[in-house]
Amino acid sequence: MAKNNKNSASAASFVKISSAAKAEKATVDKLIVSEELAKEMLQAGVHFGHKKSRWNPKMEPYIYGLKNDIHIIDLEKTIEKLNDALSFIKEIAEKNGKILFIGTHLQAQALVEESAQKCRMPYVVSRWIGGLLSNFKIIRKRINYLIDLEKKQESGELKKYTKKEQKKIEDEIIKLTKKFGGLKNLENLPDAILALSAKEQKTAIKEAKIKNIPIIALVDTDTSPIGIDYIIPSNDESVSAIKIMLGEIEKIINPVK
Numbered sequence: 001m002a003k004n005n006k007n008s009a010s011a012a013s014f015v016k017i018s019s020a021a022k023a024e025k026a027t028v029d030k031l032i033v034s035e036e037l038a039k040e041m042l043q044a045g046v047h048f049g050h051k052k053s054r055w056n057p058k059m060e061p062y063i064y065g066l067k068n069d070i071h072i073i074d075l076e077k078t079i080e081k082l083n084d085a086l087s088f089i090k091e092i093a094e095k096n097g098k099i100l101f102i103g104t105h106l107q108a109q110a111l112v113e114e115s116a117q118k119c120r121m122p123y124v125v126s127r128w129i130g131g132l133l134s135n136f137k138i139i140r141k142r143i144n145y146l147i148d149l150e151k152k153q154e155s156g157e158l159k160k161y162t163k164k165e166q167k168k169i170e171d172e173i174i175k176l177t178k179k180f181g182g183l184k185n186l187e188n189l190p191d192a193i194l195a196l197s198a199k200e201q202k203t204a205i206k207e208a209k210i211k212n213i214p215i216i217a218l219v220d221t222d223t224s225p226i227g228i229d230y231i232i233p234s235n236d237e238s239v240s241a242i243k244i245m246l247g248e249i250e251k252i253i254n255p256v257k
Contacts, residue, residue: 037248038075044240047073049221058224062233071221078233082245085216085230086252088192093253097191099216101182102204104128107239108196113182115246119253122186124204126178133207136189143183146176192216192229194249197236199223218245 041047049055049063049071062081064074092099101123103112109125116123124132132139150173152158158166193208195201195217208215209227216230218241225231235241 034079037079037244040244041075041078041241044244045238046078046234046241046244047075048235048238049073054222056222056224058226059219059221059233062219062225062231063221073221073233073235081230082232082248085232086248088214088230089194089216089249090252092191095191098122098186098188099253100124100186100190100193101196102128102193102201103196103242105197105200105237107237108242111239111242111246112196115250116182118250120185121253122184122190123182125182128201128203129179130203131207132183133189133193133204133211133213136211139180139183140187142176143180143186146173146180147184149173149176189213196242196245198225198228198231199236218242 047064049059052066052069052071055063055071059071062074062077064072066072089099099119099121101112101116101119101121103109103123103125104127112123113125129139149169153170153173158169161169189211190213192214193201193204193216195204195215198205198217198219199222201217205215205217205227214229215227217228217232218234218236219225219228219231220234220236223236225233232245234245
């Protein structure tokens with residue numbers, strides 16, 4: 001009996017040791033990933049903010065220091081906040097929710113469009129459409145109109161019109177596609193918006209707040225983080241920086257999708 005108790009105790013100890021070892025390995029793996037990501041971020045210039053004269057004092061908690069009159073973003077805080085945002089994004093993706101990707105500034109447009117398409121998420125990369133969130137029902141009617149015209153074009157239904165009329169409709173499709181093309185799979189208000197620059201997407205963020213839509217955003221040192229639900233402190237002008245952030249988001253969404 002004593003021997004059995006001893007064996008049970010040994011087994012229990014082994015389980016505890018194994019669990020502790022696994023937890024330690026998971027912690028080490030996480031640290032390695034963070035270190036690798038930090039290196040990538042450094043190379044991409046994620047840590048470069050703006051000149052001291054342009055800074056927003058509300059970003060002070062996310063600033064590491066000052067170099068050559070340029071504020072340096074604390075990458076530990078960036079990775080910490082990015083992970084918070086990724087956890088939230090994963091929750092939405094697991095429920096087949098929609099995140100509206102927004103990147104209308106020149107550096108972000110092509111990257112945002114490509115990333116959103118990979119993730120099968122709606123996107124806006126030309127100028128922001130006023131009322132898209134605050135007056136969604138009316139905007140959705142325009143999107144439906146575009147979809148209807150495309151169906152007629154594909155079915156050959158437009159051939160019944162004169163060449164002049166066909167050309168007019170084709171031009172309208174091009175115009176509408178540029179404006180609404182990335183929104184065709186957005187049937188209802190999104191579960192969140194992802195702004196690749198809080199500064200550039202002030203109107204979109206304002207509309208999201210009105211509709212109580214969670215906001216995920218890259219925030220540089222010249223912009224206030226107040227009102228952003230999931231702030232990612234980052235250089236928002238560097239193509240490489242934007243690419244890294246979108247890459248991490250893709251890794252979270254695509255395995256779920």
